[in-house]
Amino acid sequence: MDAIERLVEEKLGRGVQDLVPREELVAKLRRSKETGKPLRVKLGIDPSAPHLTFGHSVPLRKMRQFQDLGHTGVLVVGDFTRRIGDPSGRASTRALMSEAEIERNMATYKDQAFKILDPVRTEVVYNSTWLGAMTFADVIQLTAKYTVARMLERDDFAKRYAENRSISVLEFLYPLAQAYDSVAIRADVELGGADQLFNLLVGRDIQREYGQEPQVALTVPLLVGLDGERAMSQSTGNYVGIGESPKEMYGKLLSIPDTLIESYFDVLTDVDVESLKKEIHDSPRDAKRRLARTLVTKFHSAAEASAAEAEFDRIHVLHERPADVPQKTLDRSKLKGDGAIWVIDLLLASGLVKSRGEAKRVIEQGGVRVNEERIESSDVDVPFHPPVLVQVGKRAFVELV
């Protein structure tokens, strides 16, 4: 085994779901080393989601590994494909987005992605550049290069076809468009989540049809979300965002089921998992805290990680008020003659409840505290001597002044 084979074995091939074909990656790396020409490593990104989650960070980290070896990361923004909808999800086509919206999303996206990627070795391109320029004849030519039977190999299509559920022709075009992106940017490697394997493979065939050397398809496992069940995604809400505050990030990570600790270390950090197995097993609490600290440190700083940890303990372990509570100014017209205020109005003013009904409900359920005193009845007035600390549930605080 030579150095390059070892590299693929020990680094690039680690934490990977599929790598096909492995030998081609070795060959490409070898040639790149000889010629000094960096490989072009593609990752398609969806411009509809401005916020990246830890799930996105998995392929991004893989791209960074390539960049650290001198290769070029190419982020392909799917601003054009966005308009035809992604068949991998539900069958519904998503709404169109304006260019301005896409631009705005991409700005925050890049901001977050560059916390992981090396900006110097990253190209950001928009697939409308080439897809938008194609004529109908070009499209027909593209469709001629793939067959219906091969499309139906895709599990999702096969199932729906067998069940007599609809598959629009448009959905067949999606993998082709994505494949053509690979042609347009001359991709050597395409990265993606495990659910993208089919699309990446179509890319190989289409590149070959256009006289290019096929890309290597490298997929990473889909990160399981905070609920420990479904893949992490923004639509299910079981995610941690790369751009989230230290406090949120820390808290969310501590809420993952213990069974996820090991895999999170594995795909999200550079920590050697082997050395942690004992701790994970013997003291999941400490391992999880270490995980949260490691990740907050990575995306923020060590100091902020410590602060987030201290804050978490303060609220959840010691049940004390958080260090800084958002303040709101009370509209004085709600005050009664004696300077007191009806609790319901106080809660409403805090913005912690949406309606009087909800306010009454949380009071009945014993979830409301004013100045750390539990409120037992919704039929009381409290004297208003600002600041007044209002708490709903365990972790929602507002100070009224």
Place this chain on the structure above:
RNA sequence: GGAGGGGUACCGAAGUGGCCAAACGGGGCGGACUGUAAAUCCGUUGGCGAUGCCUACGGGGGUUCAAAUCCCUCCCCCUCCA
């Protein structure tokens, strides 16, 4: 072109004249428990200072003392045959 099925709350789904602010599940929220914002269990889940009123079962119109439920009409979605 023909035949049929369907649009119900945040989502899925039941309900086919009054007992329906609408079963049940998911989600959300609160509580208990906990190392945890996990798991589990319990409760709760349209609005209104409220034994009543308002809004709500795709849109509009109608029948009725009473409509998510019946009639008319419009819009939208899906399936099968061609």
